[in-house]
Amino acid sequence: MALRRLRRDRAALMSGLLLLLLVAACLAAPLWARHVARTTPVANHITDTVILDGERRDVVSLDGIPIGPTWSGRFFLGADGNGRDVMVRLLYGGRNSLLIGFGAALATVLCALVLGLVAGYFGGLLDAVIARGLDVLWSFPAILLGVALGVALALGGLELGPVTIEGGSLLIPVLVLSVIGIPYLARPIRGQVLALREQEFVDAARLQGQSALSIMRAELLPHLTSTVIVFLPLVVGNAILLEAALSFLGAGVQPPQSSWGNMIGEGVQLVTSAPHLAIVPGLMLVLTVISLNVLADAVRDALDARLNLRLEH
């Protein structure tokens, strides 16, 4: 038993390490771009040549096929159809994917906590309205909703009073993904709050004259932390996957910016002539999400939390 747990922990340790490595690599993107590849993620080199094995070769051949991995310096992982350095785009794209994943997950958790706490604690009409709203979001086919919102917002941007978000902004996928994710998290949290509300310590706090806000913050919130900790890596992983799906359909990160999702999307278009364009970003994405999920698994075992979460992608 102890041995099994140790092995579990080792898997968690390794995936945590892998995750740190991936994040560090993406953070180091500008270093690689400036000193090794000497280019930027959006610079085209369509007419450039590169010396490979002492031979001068076109970055993009005359019939439009980009060069494969050179495994050294410039075009380490080859070029894409526009002659852009895939390694550089991969690292910068990773920044965007991770940023969107973590950003959307944090926004989801915050909104879900607020909605779940308010609905569960106050009950009554407020609860009915929130619960119905969550039902509606839940019944939306997730990808359809995401694509519809993503395309609409990417085209027109968003103007909410004083706040204006440009169509190409990374905030749009964050917004879309967090909206999609809310019901999956808010429903279990609401259920948990409903059960907690009936317990003596909440009555005690109420009789002491604590306000609803402070009861939620000081009495209820601490009981929800293990739920949130277990869900967080899962939600991050799922947001990264969904971002990829949306970008694949043209509703996520907008070109010329890269993300793993839109790189896979572009790669799939060219898969017959340059399969590395689809394989490389896909592998990065899969490694990241696997390590997040293994981590979440280990955390759940460690906390022995019996939770059910269903996410779709």
Next chain:
Amino acid sequence: MAAFVVRRLSSMALVLFTVSVLVFAVFNVIPNGDPAVRMAGQAPSDFEIQAIRQEWGFDEPVWVQYATMMRKLATGDVVSYFTQANVVDEIVRGAPHTFSLAIGAALIWFAVGVVLGLVSAVRAGRASDRLITVLAVIGVSVPGFWVGALANHYLGFRLGIFPNGGYVPLTENPLRWAYHLVLPWLTLALLLTGVYARVLRTHLLDTLSASHVQAARAKGITGRQVLLRHVLRNSLIPVVTLWGLDFGVVVGGGAILIEAVFDLEGVGQYAAQAIGDLDVPPVLAVTLFGAFFIVVVNALVDIAYAWLDPRVRPR
């Protein structure tokens, strides 16, 4: 019980209504979304735009437009803004493609998931245990469209073992129908098989230690019979529930990406194209189609539960 069913069904209608309003609203409030301008083609005159507005009723208040759209949808008269094709016809044409994909994949992931779950529960802690854990993690960590695209490229295009995408109707040639769908089925099933095996395994292990199982053992029934008749039967209930819900999700749009990658021309792929053009009628219709399946399956599951287990019935 009857009251419960009525309440459940009416809340279903309410949800569908809200979904339709939301979709309509999203596409009506976006800037640059004016369909008349985009339908008029390049360099239109104000007069042309005005004429299109009047012809299609875009100059009327939003709620009137919404009501017109829903009425047309109900009578099957709604047409696309850009291709003028009848939306309901298009969905009816694509539905068999989507259902073929969803039903086949659902059968595979259920059957394989149950077998794996059963084996790993009987031999807990062995290699099969690790296998389903790995399968489950891979299933939830891999983008299905990526796996599908690579499988289609390497197995279909390069090696030629499978066809390179496309769909053949079942009525035309059942063998070719299945042949064209094997890769999409397996891709979709890969995402869920591990999860099912894991869920079943957990419930099996719980049930194995339940008192009625010990009683059955004490009666002297053989191990295999106990397992199949007393344990598996009970543990399958939550798995079947999950299966129903997931099936609804897949039909209701979860399979868009797989359809697009394998060029199956199902309902999802139709919607994806329409969204790219900001073509409201098809998007609205397909979203309602998808939401309908998700909501109906949810309601059926709730009602079935209430029927099986009176404790769940609220009041």
